Amino acid sequence: MKTIYKKSEGLTDVPLHYCPGCSHGIIHKLIAETLVELDVLGKAIGVAPVGCAVKAYDYFDADMVQAPHGRGPAVATGLKRARPESIVFSYQGDGDLAAIGTAEIIHAAARGENITVIFVNNAIYGMTGGQMAPTTLPGQVTQTSPYGRDVNTAGYPIRVCELLSTLDGTAYAERVSMDSVPNIRKAKKAIKKAFENQINNIGFSIVEILAACPTNLGLSPVKAYEWMKENLLPYYPLGCYKDKTSAKNQEQSIAV
Amino acid sequence: MDERIMMKGNEALAEAAIRAGCRHFFGYPITPQTEINAYMAKHMPKVGGTYLQAESEIAAINMVLGAASAGVRAMTSSSSVGISLKTEGISYLAASDLPCLIVNIMRGGPGLGGIQPSQADYFQAVKAPGHGDLHILVLAPSTVQEMAGLVFLAFDLAEKYRMPAMILGDGLLGQMMEPLTFPEATVTQPEKPWALTGHGNKRPHNIVSSLHLDPAELERTVRERFAKYEEIKAKEPRWEEYLTNDADILIIAYGASSRAAKSAISGARRKGVRVGMLRPVTLWPFPEKRIKELSQEVSSILVVEMSMGQMVDDVRLAVECRLPVHFCGRTGGMVPTPDEIEAEIMRITAKDRNAAGRRNYEINSEISIPEGRAGK
Numbered sequence: 001m002k003t004i005y006k007k008s009e010g011l012t013d014v015p016l017h018y019c020p021g022c023s024h025g026i027i028h029k030l031i032a033e034t035l036v037e038l039d040v041l042g043k044a045i046g047v048a049p050v051g052c053a054v055k056a057y058d059y060f061d062a063d064m065v066q067a068p069h070g071r072g073p074a075v076a077t078g079l080k081r082a083r084p085e086s087i088v089f090s091y092q093g094d095g096d097l098a099a100i101g102t103a104e105i106i107h108a109a110a111r112g113e114n115i116t117v118i119f120v121n122n123a124i125y126g127m128t129g130g131q132m133a134p135t136t137l138p139g140q141v142t143q144t145s146p147y148g149r150d151v152n153t154a155g156y157p158i159r160v161c162e163l164l165s166t167l168d169g170t171a172y173a174e175r176v177s178m179d180s181v182p183n184i185r186k187a188k189k190a191i192k193k194a195f196e197n198q199i200n201n202i203g204f205s206i207v208e209i210l211a212a213c214p215t216n217l218g219l220s221p222v223k224a225y226e227w228m229k230e231n232l233l234p235y236y237p238l239g240c241y242k243d244k245t246s247a248k249n250q251e252q253s254i255a256v
Numbered sequence: 257m258d259e260r261i262m263m264k265g266n267e268a269l270a271e272a273a274i275r276a277g278c279r280h281f282f283g284y285p286i287t288p289q290t291e292i293n294a295y296m297a298k299h300m301p302k303v304g305g306t307y308l309q310a311e312s313e314i315a316a317i318n319m320v321l322g323a324a325s326a327g328v329r330a331m332t333s334s335s336s337v338g339i340s341l342k343t344e345g346i347s348y349l350a351a352s353d354l355p356c357l358i359v360n361i362m363r364g365g366p367g368l369g370g371i372q373p374s375q376a377d378y379f380q381a382v383k384a385p386g387h388g389d390l391h392i393l394v395l396a397p398s399t400v401q402e403m404a405g406l407v408f409l410a411f412d413l414a415e416k417y418r419m420p421a422m423i424l425g426d427g428l429l430g431q432m433m434e435p436l437t438f439p440e441a442t443v444t445q446p447e448k449p450w451a452l453t454g455h456g457n458k459r460p461h462n463i464v465s466s467l468h469l470d471p472a473e474l475e476r477t478v479r480e481r482f483a484k485y486e487e488i489k490a491k492e493p494r495w496e497e498y499l500t501n502d503a504d505i506l507i508i509a510y511g512a513s514s515r516a517a518k519s520a521i522s523g524a525r526r527k528g529v530r531v532g533m534l535r536p537v538t539l540w541p542f543p544e545k546r547i548k549e550l551s552q553e554v555s556s557i558l559v560v561e562m563s564m565g566q567m568v569d570d571v572r573l574a575v576e577c578r579l580p581v582h583f584c585g586r587t588g589g590m591v592p593t594p595d596e597i598e599a600e601i602m603r604i605t606a607k608d609r610n611a612a613g614r615r616n617y618e619i620n621s622e623i624s625i626p627e628g629r630a631g632k
Contacts, residue, residue: 042454042455042458043456044454045325045326045453045454047322055467057463057465060461061455061461062454062461063461063462064452064461064462064464065321065325065465066463066466066467067318067321067322067348068318068345071314071315071318071321071345074314074319074321075322076322077308077315078282078318078319078320078321078323078324078325079326081306081319081323082322082323082326082327083326083452086326087454103311103314103315104315104318106311107315
């Protein structure tokens with residue numbers, strides 16, 4: 001019998017606990033495949049967040065630490081400073097990274113920490129059961145914005161890639177999406193680049209991944225991805241916001 | 257052996273940490289401990305170490321969590337206000353069984369409080385350094401010599417027992433200059449097979465986590481940690497005794513207030529009052545066994561603190577209310593003077609004498625009470 005597909009060696013055999021249609025499983029797979037392809041799985045240390053991906057430490061077959069809510073970039077900083085030869089990544093959701101951990105992500109980026117951050121933005125709190133996230137869209141109904149997010153009282157969503165790209169310390173910031181197979185392929189490329197940057201000491205790299213949370217959107221997986229295409233992608237345009245390794249960017253820095 | 261030199265307490269502590277093999281310091285400026293940051297910023301690069309000024313105390317303690325996970329000697333330092341921010345990380349560190357050093361150079365509180373010396377964070381350090389069932393090692397220096405010496409002990413104990421250690425100093429010890437001799441550095445760090453170093457495709461992956469969703473499992477891990485705490489309580493209490501052999505009154509004080517108490521003892525002894533002192537060096541584990549023993553040899557205990565009275569509770573528990581435990585304290589950044597403490601000693605002496613007289617009288621009068629009146 002011919003093997004046409006097998007689970008990445010970068011993942012353990014622990015069954016994932018994620019809901020049907022959740023994007024975390026695919027994102028885990030992309031990261032695990034990347035670590036194996038770059039031959040750095042044995043050097044990798046991952047930081048698991050608080051939120052749905054809290055048990056990521058059981059799923060990645062790399063050394064793992066579970067960080068307090070939002071503190072992933074600080075924990076990753078401590079790890080990388082202690083072991084510059086290790087490949088350190090922080091895996092975070094939108095509440096973790098863009099609400100409670102705003103200071104940590106901004107300053108890790110500003111310092112140009114040579115780490116890789118995988119930021120999963122599904123515009124809602126998953127583990128606590130569907131509350132408003134810092135990236136919840138205006139008008140979006142959640143458990144804590146039951147009449148739709150009112151920007152007059154709850155403010156506006158945060159566009160993380162745009163924000164971090166303004167910092168000199170950020171080497172690479174790209175937004176990708178899980179909504180379609182072509183976009184998943186692009187996401188894999190971005191994740192790979194973010195790890196290659198760390199291997200090549202380029203500096204702080206973040207990949208923001210737009211994702212779906214069917215359970216808390218109250219939609220079927222198919223409808224949830226349709227909702228993403230119609231609502232999330234227009235508000236959070238895909239693309240590369242900062243790339244210090246690109247020819248264009250290098251020209252710009254020379255011009256400066 | 258190093259020569260004797262003059263140094264500020266904060267700087268002596270920082271230098272000792274470098275000599276103890278600490279190469280990773282993560283901090284945030286706050287008075288009156290900022291000299292530790294400044295010293296580290298200057299000297300860490302010279303030894304190939306990391307000094308990182310974090311964006312907050314919260315970030316700093318989490319950087320310590322990351323570095324400690326990787327198995328290196330890591331530390332942070334702050335003062336009262338900043339320690340409150342670190343408590344989240346301290347709880348995670350304790351629950352993840354990670355060794356590290358946290359320094360608290362206490363200032364007056366609550367709130368933003370003041371910047372003068374205080375000991376009002378005793379409860380926080382000893383009773384609740386973070387949420388949940390946990391303890392950390394708490395060491396209390398009282399001289400610049402100890403500000404340095406206890407750093408070595410703190411790292412050694414933290415690594416031996418895989419738990420955070422805190423040096424609980426105060427602004428007075430941090431800011432004062434005193435001569436000291438650095439102990440000879442014999443740094444031997446234990447093997448850390450649990451550390452996150454990358455598995456190198458040679459071993460199963462290591463996980464550092466404090467999450468246990470199964471309550472039975474969480475209870476088991478907490479109970480295991482508490483069994484370790486019992487071992488520490490049996491083996492590791494440290495204290496210093498001063499003139500306790502013939503003492504009628506026993507002073508119990510730590511850190512800067514023990515220095516004032518020592519002067520007061522000299523004054524009181526000149527007046528013929530036999531006073532001695534037990535100075536806890538470890539606040540957790542607390543030297544409760546020795547305090548209980550000594551309580552059977554003295555008539556009164558006086559606890560001196562730079563707070564409204566926190567350690568005094570632990571002393572009362574240790575002596576099981578078998579004798580009066582008096583308290584003399586100043587707070588808010590005020591340091592008790594030797595005169596104040598001496599006055600308290602003299603007041604207690606007078607009270608004890610009266611009480612002794614009254615006890616004799618009561619015993620005599622009890623004999624003379626006619627039957628039928630007893631119990632009224």
